[in-house]
Amino acid sequence: MSWREDIIAHLPPPEDGRQAGLKQDIVDELADHLSCALQRELRKTGDDRAARRAVLDRFGSVKRIAYRLWFDAMKETIMNQRIAMITNAVLAAACIAVCVIAFLALRQSATLNAAILEKLGSLQMSASSPTSEVWANLTVDVREDRADGRPVADYEVALCGKAFNANDPEKLTARTDPAGQTSFGPVRPGRYELWMPAAEGGHLYRRVTLYPGQENTAQVITPIFTPQPAPAALVIDLPEDLREEGLWCWVWFDRYDAELGQATDKQEEYWIWQPLGALVTPDDEIADAGVVADPRQESYRESYRIDSPGQQPRECFEVDSQLVYDLSRVSFFIVDDQDEGLIRRVSAYTFPRRTDRRPAYATYSADSESANDDAAIWRLELPEDRLESLRRGLREFRSEYSSVDDP
């Protein structure tokens, strides 16, 4: 192996043009030195092998010197490269650290924002919508009286009543949305009534009690027909001794809203008289004394003739179909034919309220429109104690009437 090959073999491989030139310079310089020294030794010894050994012994480690020269020349470059490498590594680590910190900060910020929004939301809810412990909500669901129960839109619903601790009543109105629903709330807990317009000017009615912290839902089924008049009749079965007494009969009817099953405040009041009696109209004194006729049902009052008590009624009156009526009270009066101003109630009978109104014997439905159908006839049979009370009242009346006439 020549000097050059031996020196090159121990130098780092070239990495660029500048390093390659540097190595070549080192190799050439040292090889030249060794060649000169070898020539000198050859001249002394004449033995190539011994001369070469002597040169190397005196020179020392060629590869170490070559590497040192190369390293001294490249030290600045190597240091710069290492500094640049370390700087890049530090910068990369700093960038990664910044990214990580930014990511953690963003995540923490997002978490914090979410918590703040949640807190704000809860605060807003608590501020705008009263807490469940204090207020109540009511949702009214209005549907038609059909099998499919379609929602009734744009239907006016009124919530009337008073809160538990309030003195003044309040009234809230709302209209249903296309889904047939409307909401009241938050409202103060209390006893309220739902009023909804029914057909022919009537109202559906329902009581609701709203307690604190409750989500109440009321479903209302509305009639889908316009009520039509239907004939109805009342048969009063009086004993034989009472049939000829010339009694007047005043009958109260409670009208029930078919869907709600609640009695309305309005009572339908009708006069029914016996053949010997006279028709009493609202213009009569008896009317002025307190009889309240329903102005909406003017025609009713002239059709209540019962020619023959205990028999089939010859004339009937009409009620609204789809609305349920029930006998509420019957009062018997006697009227002096000679003096129409003399009138006295001799007995009265109040029917007990029934919870199940639809199949009641004293109700009428347009489902059975035949006048001869028993279901269309109110048949009144007074209990014996009431009949005795009626007789007693008649006796008292006659006694007083005779005592007035005798003088």
Next chain:
Amino acid sequence: MDSRLLSGTVEMLILDVLARGDSYGYQIAQTVLGQSDGCFQLKEGSLYPALHRLERQKLLRSYWINKDGETGIAEEETSGGGRRRKYYRLTPKGQAALKAKRAEWQRFAAGVSGVLGQRSVMA
């Protein structure tokens, strides 16, 4: 001679040799050896690093000459296997540095001689 005595003077010797004319590594070592009567034998492990260091310090400047065209060099020393030779030349900055080193060395040598001479008298 103890090489430690030479270690601080290698650069000064190199500069001094080159102050007399351009030269290359082997010739510089031989010149120092010859002029010191064989006392200073510059090791290659010290010579070439010193030359390169002085060059990086701008005290020397180098150039290459192909052996085919070179003249003025002794025959026995130019017949090596190398194809080119690196020469060094003293720069003005190197001349100034040599001057300073000479002065410093003279002060050092005078001090050492003074101490050694006094001892001999005392002895």
